[in-house]
Amino acid sequence: MMHIKLEKFEGPLELLAELIESQKLSVTDVALAAVTDQYLEAVGELQHLSMNELVDFLVVASRLLLIKSKALLPTIELSPEEEQEVVALKYALQEYQRYKEKTRYIQERAKSPVGIIARTLWQGRPVSFVSPQGFSITMANELFAKSLAIWERFVQPKEKQVLERAASIEQKIQEIIGRIQTHARTTLRVLVNGSKKKGEIIVAFLALLFLFKKKMIYLEQTDESSDIVVKNAATQHETSVFGT
Numbered sequence: 001m002m003h004i005k006l007e008k009f010e011g012p013l014e015l016l017a018e019l020i021e022s023q024k025l026s027v028t029d030v031a032l033a034a035v036t037d038q039y040l041e042a043v044g045e046l047q048h049l050s051m052n053e054l055v056d057f058l059v060v061a062s063r064l065l066l067i068k069s070k071a072l073l074p075t076i077e078l079s080p081e082e083e084q085e086v087v088a089l090k091y092a093l094q095e096y097q098r099y100k101e102k103t104r105y106i107q108e109r110a111k112s113p114v115g116i117i118a119r120t121l122w123q124g125r126p127v128s129f130v131s132p133q134g135f136s137i138t139m140a141n142e143l144f145a146k147s148l149a150i151w152e153r154f155v156q157p158k159e160k161q162v163l164e165r166a167a168s169i170e171q172k173i174q175e176i177i178g179r180i181q182t183h184a185r186t187t188l189r190v191l192v193n194g195s196k197k198k199g200e201i202i203v204a205f206l207a208l209l210f211l212f213k214k215k216m217i218y219l220e221q222t223d224e225s226s227d228i229v230v231k232n233a234a235t236q237h238e239t240s241v242f243g244t
Contacts, residue, residue: 036064061206188205
């Protein structure tokens with residue numbers, strides 16, 4: 001079994017990239033589905049995360065669960081928004097891998113005396129910028145305006161979706177806490193009110209993962225096809241057997 005040093009990861013993409021690279025896989029739906037369980041297990045063991053930091057990990061977890069559900073049940077059809085989320089995750093991961101590759105290259109070059117320009121070569125020279133021929137302040141302003149328009153069109157809606165997903169998870173967390181305080185135990189099926197919508201199931205699962213990490217609940221599942229039983233940790237003394 002592969003062991004991951006959890007404290008070294010600064011974000012969900014770094015953790016996911018490590019899992020992919022450790023198995024020498026490319027960024028594909030099959031590869032992401034294969035490491036989903038390891039990713040969820042690793043997230044459950046992360047310590048000292050703020051709520052905002054944990055949400056970043058859970059958003060990636062929700063997209064991995066979409067990919068795995070599609071891999072396990074090919075008849076499931078993802079919505080256009082869900083398909084876009086999967087594509088965005090793969091693109092972000094590929095970009096992160098390219099960034100890490102370039103970083104390693106620069107670090108290796110920095111260790112080598114070959115091809116390194118000495119700082120003394122530039123000492124005493126004035127700082128200057130030569131703009132391309134035909135380039136003007138007006139063109140610069142137009143490019144800035146176009147870039148801002150692209151950001152407002154594509155980036156802001158994504159941020160809104162992430163915030164809405166985070167709010168849904170927080171609401172579900174409060175709902176679960178309220179239920180186990182009055183009933184001591186419940187199930188995942190009850191928490192999603194029998195819904196078969198993937199989004200609602202994923203939000204409930206991520207809320208359970210958060211509470212399990214905080215040791216506020218115990219989770220039990222006899223086999224992969226059975227319902228997940230949720231128990232109030234304050235009234236239980238046995239060890240959780242979730243996933244066994």
